[in-house]
Amino acid sequence: MGTFDEKGEYTPRQVVENDLGSMSLDEAYSASMVDVEDGQIVEGSVVKVDRDEVLLDIGYKSEGVIPSRELSIRNDVDPSEIVSLGDRVEALVLQKEDKEGRLILSKKRAQYERAWGTIEAIKEAEGVVSGPVIEVVKGGLILDIGLRGFLPASLVELRRVRDLQPYVGRTLEAKIIELDKNRNNVVLSRRAWLEETQKEQREDFLANLKPGEVRQGVVSSVVNFGAFVDLGGMDGLVHVSELSWKHVDHPGSVVAVGDEITVQVLEVDLDRERISLSLKATQQDPWQEFASNHRVGELVYGRVTKLVPFGAFVQVGDGIEGLVHISEMSAHHVDLPEQVVTPGEELWVKIIDLDLQRRRISLSIKQAAEGGVVAAEYQEHFGEHAYDDEGNYIGGATETPSDAEAAWAEYYAEHPEEAQAVVEAAEADAAAEGDAPAGGEADEAQPEG
Template sequence: MLDSEKSQERMELEALYAETFKNLQEGSVVEGIILSIQEDGIMVDIGYKSEGMVARQEFTPEEIGKLKAGEKIQIYLEEREDSEGNIILSKEKADRMKIWKEIEEVYQKDAVIEGKVISRIKGGMIVDIGVKAFLPGSQIDLRPVRDLDQLIGKTFPMKIIKMNHRRGNIVVSRRVLLEESRDRKRQTTLSSLQEGQVVEGVVKNITEYGAFIDLGGIDGLLHITDMSWGRVGHPSELFMVGDKVSVVVLKYDKETGRVSLGYKQKMPDPWSHVEERYPVGTRLTGKVVSLTDYGAFVELEPGVEGLVHISEMSWAHEAKHPSKIVSVSDRVNAVILNVDRKGRKISLGMKQVEPNPWNVVEQRYPPGAKITGKVRSITDFGVFVGLEEGIDGLIHISDISWTRHVKHPSEVFKKGQPIEAVVLKVDREKERISLGFKQLTSDPWETDIPQKYRVGSGVRGKVTKITDFGVFVELEENVEGLIHISESGVEAPARVEDVFHIGNEVEAKIIRIDTAERKIALSVREHRRDSDKEAVDRFHHTQGKLDQSIGAVASKITRRQKNEEEGKES
């Protein structure tokens, strides 16, 4: 009886003892009391049958310094007994459990949490919010961030957009907060924005055509043409990202939300009284700011430019491009030629600063005067001869030779060649001087040729050219005659080119000489007709003489026979 009572009492005690541990579930956070702080760890009593040891490495040096025996501590129960019967505890896991609980509360409330960027990985960044969380690249900012490494070590407010406690995954976003802030600012800005209003903003982005200004939740475009009254090559010359600027609202479309901004509009338009500051005829100095194929733009003051057309740069006509005369940044003297305030145009002249050499050209180069110069250029229609700086004369292709058929002036002249010529005509208004080269000698068509070549005479020459309308024949150097196809003597189906060949000699008859047109008309047909007639005449002449000779012989024979008959009768 006594043994059975003892056994029953033991069972009741064990049951009571076990009841004290029923809340000590593995994988849960329990409260313990620090018993002692040892070199290898912290001894903790959690009310179990044995104490547990927490590794010293799970505490920071600061935490170790603050620990005292008898204090309560929240601890994580991993195992109530391991293979050796020891209880396994963890302070780190307890802390993590606590943090996860707090994070879950933040997530459920859609509250904001601070996160420190600690490293960069593929697709985004790792952020410390008490535990490690993933910040995708698309959720870092409103626009893509080029240099992610610059964010490492910085702390930002964020929102938890996804979490899975079981897998230990947390995804956070900074962009969500930025969008919310932007939307609030946007609504405030839009409600007060008006055209003509001067507003403050921050340069957010710069492109080739302008700069985007953040006005507070809404971006406005400051176009490059509205940055300055003067010339701007690129917006970066005036602004940098992050600059605070004061701008004017030029246009605001409430439906689309587009805002056009102006910076130069804060200052008066320099073109408003431009005629008063730059009257026609005024001499001034300006800076060349750009070159085009047709001229150079000269800055007179910031925002006011004038154009020097290439034709107004020099009295000389040699320049094919303005860069041959001026360069960008050069300071040049010029004269105001015309002002168009409405068109915002000013015409300038550089050559007008110097005296016009054409004002005295008629006195220096009277018609009939013989001049000497160098060939400056050769064209299809003639040769330009430089007489002096800014003065050229033209020898037209028709005034190169009296007799020679010149196809191109380069057959006679070369660039840079010194030559003589005669002044034929001066047109000061059009700035032209006509020169003649053939006029250095007398016109052979008025003296030598009419005497040497007469209509009806026969000539011999070489074929130089065959055309659809006839054949050109060189009679002597620089003197040609034309055998028209109708005078070629070629009958169909034969063709002119089948009978005549370049370089072959041909005989013809001169049928017409036109000294005014400088033409000699030849005829092979007439020449052949004359030759045939001469042959017939020679034949008849020869035949007549033969008939006379035969008659004389016959008469002589007859007289002889008669004499013989008279002798017989005697």
Template sequence: MSEEISMNDMMNQIDSSMKKIHKGDVIKGRVISVSENEIVVNIGYITDGIIPKAEFEVKEEENLEDLVKAEDEIEVYVLKVNDGEGSVLLSQKKAKEIASWRELGKIFKTKEKIKVTVKDVVKGGVITFINGIRAFIPASHLSINYVKDLNEFKGKTLEVQMIEFNKSKGKVVLSRKVIEQKEEEIRKENLWESLEEGKKVKGVVRRLEKFGAFVDIGGVDGLVHNSQLSWGRVKHPSEVVSIGDEVEVFVLDFDKESGRISLALKDVKEDPWNNIEGKYKTGDVVEGVVVKLMDFGAFVELQKGIEGLVHISQICDENIAKPSDKLNKKDKVKVKILDVNGKEKRISLSIKEAMQKPKVDVSKFDDSKEDDMKLGDLFGDKLKDLF
């Protein structure tokens, strides 16, 4: 009787020392042996566990013996407590999948950035895998810019963030766009902090409008008004720049709150009005081109960036209703400089005075001696040229 009790006690002790396992458990074990088709694992249970090759993450051309060795510790999933032959049926694949989903859940909660490689292109996006779990990147989340051809991403490694996670539906959605947006925000903030009036910066022409060109100076667009594209007169920005041009511009003014930045392509140091009084003097007769006709007069370009006004009264000796009665745009004309004001950037011109011939002053001759006045007294040596 005592032997029977002691035997029962011993069996109870053995039983209590063994793990209690159930279907669906994920447990750790130690590899006992590896063969071509299965792995035997000690899981601390009354019987050993068996992992068939089909339940191990292995490629068809690979051998189990090359991947697992005796004494290796391995995590497994319990498929069946009794496989019908007294062994516990295990799956390394399933255990790894559960661990992967658990890891993905953590990544989703912490919004951690991860790197993935695009494996395939499908309708509406691309496919990748994270630790064996299939994930989808919609086309709209591949970039902050429009993506014309999804195939250009195939095989590329991208840094992404998980934007949707649903384990029960096996759904994982990733985005590269959200990362680029955050990076763009940082770049913009750094740009605004670095802006200074008069600072020279590099940029790319992104858009042309009739009033000016928009230039991207690092994630933020600034406007170069037509008047700031060149020292000469500009009707349309396409006369000076094209979309895609890399340019260097000067910061004129900026307002972070309104997101407005005013730029200049022309260099303020090269202002042709600098020292203008030294280039053009009152009384000089120079040649220019009519560039604009107004009701009150005509603007004549003397050189690039320098224009003067010919008032309607200074166009000709006749009384005309409007400048276009005598002038056309692009006419080349000679003008006399009446006044130069470099401070206010104004030059007054006259066409009629530039055309006038010198007059002979006859006031010095006394009318009482008119009868005695000879041609030689009036014209002097000029008559000699006729003989």
């Protein structure tokens, strides 16, 4: 063997004639060489580190070459980060002689062979492997467990993770779920490990969770059929039908990932470990609220939302729609609803029936035209002065002036001479009307013939 100087340079040992004894130089040379075969694992010292390869002295007739791609299971690594001069390294013989006569070795293949036996033993014992995440690939993560272990994205956590990048560099524990040496395939599942380690915690959590309880949670994911909410130990599902009292086209219109919400526990399935939740159960039922604040016979203001052959639907509250039957649209006969109203039109309607249990409200445009008691919220909106003590609309001079009237008042204030002319013209018209006899009365005063 040679030696390394203070600068790390390797110097082969010089063979002198006295070293040989009775052997010839060829005999001594042959005796000093190790015998290697393809696929054999050998050990040697690192004698040179370049950017694209490492030279390893294994006692063969020439140093073995480890290409940089064969140094580590990690891709695109700097050889100097993997080995240093003088390191003792195991390598697998890939090729005794390439076309240039070089011995080609692989450090990562030797590492793989050593690790494979350990991995097989761990899987047989249903144990756990551990290693740092070294790469994000399509569909998951690569862990360094002595070889490249693939962890699918769907098996990283108990629920699917969208962004895998933050896991790079973290050391994760996982179960081995698939092993195929011929295909160099190792599939891992961290979710299986989490389920196993958290089973007792989940059982305790579920045992202490009772239907009817109100809990705080954070929306963890939103899907087409609802939203999953993290309750601080497990996720529960709020089905789309339990998100709101109103119709919901997509759960994303009601909640978003990260929202903190209050939910009520509807059902706890211990066998399947599923929790059903409701968001709307913690909120005021708009139908109940409407029924509490209104009564049959009241006038309410609404907006036409939809026309049907038998009438029109009118929205009279947040998420509250009532039906104006075609017979209640007008005092005269109506063949089609569009003869009276159009979608988007706003108008007064009278409540003629309110069925909270069936969530149905019957309304009438025809009866609203006849007047009645206006609902309290509209009295406040239009001003109490516009209604008598019984809530009937009476209008009056104290009504808020229209925008046009206000504009004219401002104009006349700036042009008093025109205002005076208008006043004088009005007085002249009034005087003329007062002097002339009423046409009908004059005719009646004339004798017949």
